[in-house]
Amino acid sequence: MRRDVMRVLGLWRGHAGWLLAGVAVAVVSALAGVALLVLAARVISGAVAQGQGGAVALTGFGFTALLWLRPVMLFRPVARYLERLVTHEATFRALAMMRVWFFTRLAQRLPAGLGLRRAGDLLGRLVADVEALDGLYLRVIVPGAASLAVVLTLALMVGAAQPGLAAILALPLAAALALPVLLAPAAARAGTHVAEAQGALRSAVVEPLTGLEDTLAANGEALAGRRVAAEGGALARAQSALARRAAWGGAMGSLLTQVALLGSVAWALSTREQALAVGLMAIFLAIAAAEALGLMPRAGAALAAAAAAAHRLFEAADTPEPVPDPAVPAAPPKGHALRLSGVTFAWAPDRPAVFDGLDLDVPEGARIALLGPSGTGKSTLAALLLKFAAPQAGLITLGGVEIATLAASELRRRVAWLTQDARLFDDTIAANLRLAAPEASDAALWQALDRAQVGDVVRGLPEGLETVCGEAGGRFSGGQTRRIALARTLLSPAPVLILDEPAAGLDADTERAFLATLDEATAGRTVILILHRLIGVERPTRILRLVGGRAIPATG
Known part of the structure; x- marks a missing residue:
């Protein structure tokens, strides 16, 4: 758990300024x-010491405390607002970086597709697991640093006057802070179960919806619904287990802060009159500490959830690259x-070879037709x-x-692939085309569409x-x-084009028209x-x- 958490913090180094600023605020x-309650304690103890009920009779430290009370009261809400503003900005920046990092790692490790990985599970890791990392900062690091500062300040202020009282006050609070x-290691197991159950539920929902036509055609919606219900129940049980651990942590934390408060009250009641100011200050400091430590009971569960999420992210992100640069x-x-x-190539040691001593020359400008039924290795060659x-x-x-010595990005600038199941994404036509050439002008997009003989169709759209x-x-x-x-592929400046079953799924007339387009569109x-x-x-x-x-060579 600690290793995963430290690795997350290492990845966040680029936003260290924002993160540290949030902690400081x-x-x-x-x-x-703390200052607000200390000043209040000074005012009250000054009034009690003089036997007056009003502030007008205050002198010395009591009067000075009263003067400082109003500006501190005005500063506190401003500080709380700035705390929310800066810590959330830091969190948003760090999580945005994590999403980009995780996506980049997946792209490097899954170039041929998801394979045996489930789309819903990866979606859960990219969304929910990254989101869970906000708890590491907002519910562990930030309140932990604030609580530590309060406990140390409390111990120093009270310890300077009454070391015994400082121990009564600080020891329970330090235990609540720790x-x-x-509790996090035990909660981490429950957090792992929650993260795994969330991934399983997303897969149970996403997969039937992705292939909804097949699900409905097979009359499988009832089966899919039962699977969703089962995974939902498993998630609810895992979340309940984690919530119980968080509740126990909260109860124990509250008990320890109450011990510190009651200890301060008991000391104040038993002390001599001249030490009353210290006793009152200790009571108010205990109240301030209880407020600061109020967020800590959730920190154990948040730390466990963040560690489990980080472990799942790194588990997927650390998959070995199939062909490292x-x-x-x-x-x-x-x-x-x-x-x-x-x-010679086989997809796995226990699978038959797809190629066995394959020799192939493709000169510049050649137009090679590579034929064969499914399973002969045509797409594997690509x-x-x-x-x-x-x-x-x-x-x-x-x-x-040798392409093994080239960076993949350089190779793919020279070789473009229109895959058999080339997809258009749920974005604009322009955005889909610019995947191949991000800086392409609108004129270049229209030229590619015209070469693919679909420009008139797009012009007819509102x-x-x-x-x-x-x-x-x-x-x-x-x-x-x-x-x-095809227009997207043609937009690429790559001099080599691999067109993998470019007319797959089209009817006979559309197939002939589409393939006839290729000769002119790919000229040169x-x-x-x-x-x-x-x-x-x-x-x-x-x-x-x-x-x-x-x-x-093909014959006949």
């Missing part, structure tokens, strides 16, 4: 509360001819060419440079490029979606066209067939 706010840390990348190649020499996976043997070169595509491009037909995805680039079969409109310069893990 919280400490000042807490000490302002209580969350002592070299420590010192080679210089980018000047050419873009592709060559595979003796490539994954190898973009370093989504690495061969177990053999070499792959681009412009004479909002044009600002039209929202909908989830998975639901705003458009299958053919229109594929053409917009190297093209690897991955298909189940040719229909006569593709115009490749070379046709190969994948058979037994090797590429052989």
Whole structure:
């Protein structure tokens, strides 16, 4: 637990200024509360000492305390406001950084897709687990620092006059301050169960909704509902267990602060009259400490939840990269001819080889049609060419440079891939296109759409490029979606294009029209066209067939 928490704090170093400022403001706010009650104690003890009920008779320290009381009363709410403002700003900045960091790590480690990871679970980690980290700062570090400052101030102020009273007052409060840390390891197990149950519930909800048509077609909504109910019940039980631990911590913390207060009252009642001012100050300080420590009972549960969330984040983020970049990348190649020499590859040691000594030359400007039924490795070849996976043997070169020595970002600037299930995201057409070229002008977007022969369709829309595509491009037909995805690929400056089943899912007429578009749209680039079969409109310069893990010239 401690290792995960310290790693989170290390990642937050870039926002250390805001985080430390929030802690400082919280400490000042807490000490302002202490000062307010100390001044009140001075005023009351001064009035009692003179036997007067009104403040007009106050002299000496009592009168000075009365003068300071009003400005401190005005400063306290200002300090509390600044505390909320600065600590929440610091938290928002730190959590935003964590989301970007986690997404970047996932992108590096899941280039070929989610694989065996569940979308709902990863969504939970990106959203709920990152959100849980706010408790580490707002409910542990900030109140902990403020409470520590109050307890130390209390011990120093009272200890200077009455060391025995300081011990009566400070020891229970110090125990209450340490209580969350002592209880956190046990609460961490409950926090882990909550985090896991949240991930399972999100998966139970997201997966049936993502494939809702299949769920309904199979009459599986009742089964999906039962699964959601079961996971919801498991989450409720886990949250109840964590809440019980938090309640016990809160009860013990309250008991310790009450012990300090009652001890101060008992000492004040038994003390001599000349020490009455110290006794009253101790009582008021105990009240101030109780206020500062009031947030600490939740700190143990918050620390446990944050540690469990951090562990889940790091568990996913630390998945080994399938093809890590070299420590010192080679210089980018000047050419873009592709060559595979003796490539052997299997997705796992216990699975059969997809390629066994594959040799393939793709000269600059070539238009290769690569044919074969499902399972022969056509899409696997694309994954190898973009370093989504690495061969177990053999070499792959681009412009004479082995791609294993190139940075993935440099390689993917030269090789673009229109995947078999290319998606449009629930954003505008312009935003979808600019995934391939973030700085592209509107004119460049229209040119790409026209080359994909879908520009007129977009011009006919009321909002044009600002039209929202909908989830998975639901705003458009299958053919229109594929053409917009093709336009995105064409917008890339990459000289090599891999088009993986570009007409998948289209009807025969739409398929012919779409494939006929490719010859003109991809002119001047190297093209690897991955298909189940040719229909006569593709115009490749070379046709190969994948058979037994090797590429052989197609016959007939």
